[in-house]
Amino acid sequence: MVLWGHSDDPDRSNRSNRSTESPHRQDREDHSAPHRYEEPTERSRLLPGINQGYLSPDDPAISPYNLWSVRALRGVSIIALVLSFIWWIFLLVSIFVSPSMIHPRGSGFFAFAYTTLATGYLVLGLLFFAVPSKPMTISGIILAILLLIDMIIILAVPRLRLEEGWVGIGSVVWVTLISVYQVTQNRAVTWGKREEEERLTGREETRRSLLEWIAVFAETILLATMAIAALLFTATLILRSTDAGLAAPGERYLVNGDSYQVHLVCVGEKTTTANQTVPTILLEGGEGPVEHTLQPFIDDMRLRGSINRYCYWDRPGFGWSDNAPSPHSAGMSADALAEALALAGETGPWVAVSAGVGSLHSRLFASRHLLEVRGIFMIDPLHEAYLGDLGRPGRGFMLWLRGVLSPLGLDRLAGAIVRGRTRQDRVVGQSAYQSGKFIKAKLQESLVAGTMTAAEMESARHVQMGHVPAVVVSSGRRVKRDRKWEERQEDLSHFTDNLLAWDVADDAPHEVWMTARGRELLERRLKELVRKCQEDVASD
Structure with a gap:
């Protein structure tokens, strides 16, 4: 007797069932059969034998x-x-x-x-x-x-x-x-x-x-x-x-164990009178590259015959000079300058001319080379009492933040595209402060201002400058509005016992040479100082 819907042949029934099932179902039965068992792999279906259908697309197991x-x-x-x-x-x-x-x-x-x-x-x-x-x-x-x-x-x-x-x-x-x-x-x-x-x-x-x-x-x-x-x-x-691609006017010299290069330039020929070498002006820039600040004024003096020869350099991180390893103090800069001068074969005698924060570097250089520095000329110099301001944590943090953002070049690109800034502006001009090298140098200056540099300046104070003639010219604007600045400018006029003059340039800014009266005063005083130094060299 055959029941409706059944077959006496079980194999035939199984084959019929398989023929009506989807290939996926056949695949599941084949894999689940004992004689077809295989070790599970990463492609084995999840939870075999429990869920024989497809998973829901929202199932977290689908990953x-x-x-x-x-x-x-x-x-x-x-x-x-x-x-x-x-x-x-x-x-x-x-x-x-x-x-x-x-x-x-x-x-x-x-x-x-x-x-x-x-x-x-x-x-x-x-x-x-x-x-x-x-x-x-x-x-x-x-x-x-x-x-x-x-x-x-x-x-x-x-x-x-x-x-x-x-x-x-x-x-x-x-x-x-x-x-x-x-x-x-x-x-x-x-x-x-x-x-x-x-x-x-x-x-x-x-x-x-x-x-x-x-x-x-x-x-x-x-x-x-x-x-x-x-x-x-x-x-x-x-x-x-x-x-x-902007060519440096001077030479680069490897210093500090050949770890970085500094750029040094000497302009004019050495001259002698009565078998004595005429002193050479040794320039130290202020807060920015010397080529954009003090050097053009000094070069004009040379062209007018007021001075014979001068040398200048870019401090580490400025202009064409490399950045120095950190930490880096003003005393280290003075040593780097001395090494570069020696490599260039320059021996002085020197009249150290500086402005602003560069005066700290010049004083340190002079204190370490007493026999070579025959005169000191400082233009609105920074007193060491302000080193604490340079080393403020807030200033250091802002410099670090500017440095971190400097690779984006937002200000440099805007200057080049919108304002027409040239590569001269970016290397040693009005846009030089935007470069990562310059920011790193200022950050280094800030980090050690109140510690290493302050200690170096204290030591320099103890070194007797003797009868080295000196001139100090201060900004009239700064002196009028800041009593402490005036007092400290006066204090700087006493670091030697042979002060030729301390002048306050009326209505002149920090960069005294920016006004006509300031330039006139600076040129007159510098000529007097060079003449005095030349007499001292001749009398030695």
């Missing part, structure tokens, strides 16, 4: 993390992030204290900026690891191209390659590799996500939850910001490569 290759990529990202963060900390510390053999001759801010970008990119990639998107891929490709261009510029321009050193080159190569890796990772996770969705749900999930859309929007904004930063890095590097 690209199910694939070992995706998990491996995430592990590589974590390792890269740890390495990048350690290097970031190292570069941050090196701005304040330069480890041996790791001092870049440039500011070091570019290497720090690139490492910051690499670290931030890795953090971003891990935060949105499981939410890949096309905007992430597109932004990543743009970022990788820009960073590759940056790497080519740094490697192709000799001066940039020298300033950045292996630290800067390694940093830009690292972030370039990270950017390429992040694009690869994004594509791999996208593939893994699609693979798991098709395997566990039967189709690729094209929907996104509200949280995923928020994540995509956030990652797009952040990556666009990084791409803009990289674009600004590139534009600033192009400006730097252009500025590197």
Whole structure:
């Protein structure tokens, strides 16, 4: 007797059932059969035997993390992030204290900026690891191209390659590799996500939850910001490569164990009278590059015959000079100047002429070279009592912040595009204060002003200047509005017992030579001082 709907042949019945089932169901039964049992892998269906159908697309078990290759990529990202963060900390510390053999001759801010970008990119990639998107891929490709261009510029321009050193080159190569890796990772996770969705749900999930859309929007904004930063890095590097082509008027000399170069220029020929060498003016600039401040005025005096010869230099980080290792004090600058002069074969005698904060450097140089410095001329000099103001923590923090932002070159690019600033302006002119090297030099000055430099000035005070003739010319505007400044200007007139004059230039600013009466007074007093020094040299 045959029941309706049944068959006497069980094999036939099983074959009929299999023929009406979906291929996916047959596949599940084949895998679940005892004689077909295999060890589970990452591609085995989750919870076999319990849920024989497809999972819901919203099931949290559907994740690209199910694939070992995706998990491996995430592990590589974590390792890269740890390495990048350690290097970031190292570069941050090196701005304040330069480890041996790791001092870049440039500011070091570019290497720090690139490492910051690499670290931030890795953090971003891990935060949105499981939410890949096309905007992430597109932004990543743009970022990788820009960073590759940056790497080519740094490697192709000799001066940039020298300033950045292996630290800067390694940093830009690292972030370039990270950017390429992040694009690869994004594509791999996208593939893994699609693979798991098709395997566990039967189709690729094209929907996104509200949280995923928020994540995509956030990652797009952040990556666009990084791409803009990289674009600004590139534009600033192009400006730097252009500025590197500006020829230095003098020579660069390796000092301090060949760790960095300083730029030194001597103008005019040495002259002698009665077998005695006429003193040479030794210029020390003030708050900015000497080429933009005091040197043009002194050069005009030489052209008019008021002086015969002068030498000037760029302090570390200024003009064509490299940055010195940190920490760096005024006394270290004085020693670097002495070494450069020796390498150039310049022996004096000298009349030290300085302005503003540069007077601290000149006084230190004079105290360490008593036999060579035959006169001191200071223009509105900075008293050592103000070193505490230079070393204020707030000032140091703002300089550090400016340095960190300097690779973006916002002010330099605006000056070049909108205001027509030339490379002369950016290297030694009115825009020189915007460069990372200059900011690093000012930061170094601030960090040790109240400690190392203050101690050096105290020692210099104890060194007897003897009968070295000196002239002090003060700003009339500053003296009128600041009683303490006047008192300290007067105190500076007593550091030698052979003061020729202390003058207050009426209505003159801090840069006294900027007014006609100020220039007239300075030229007259400097000629008197040189004549007096020449007489002293002749009488020796």
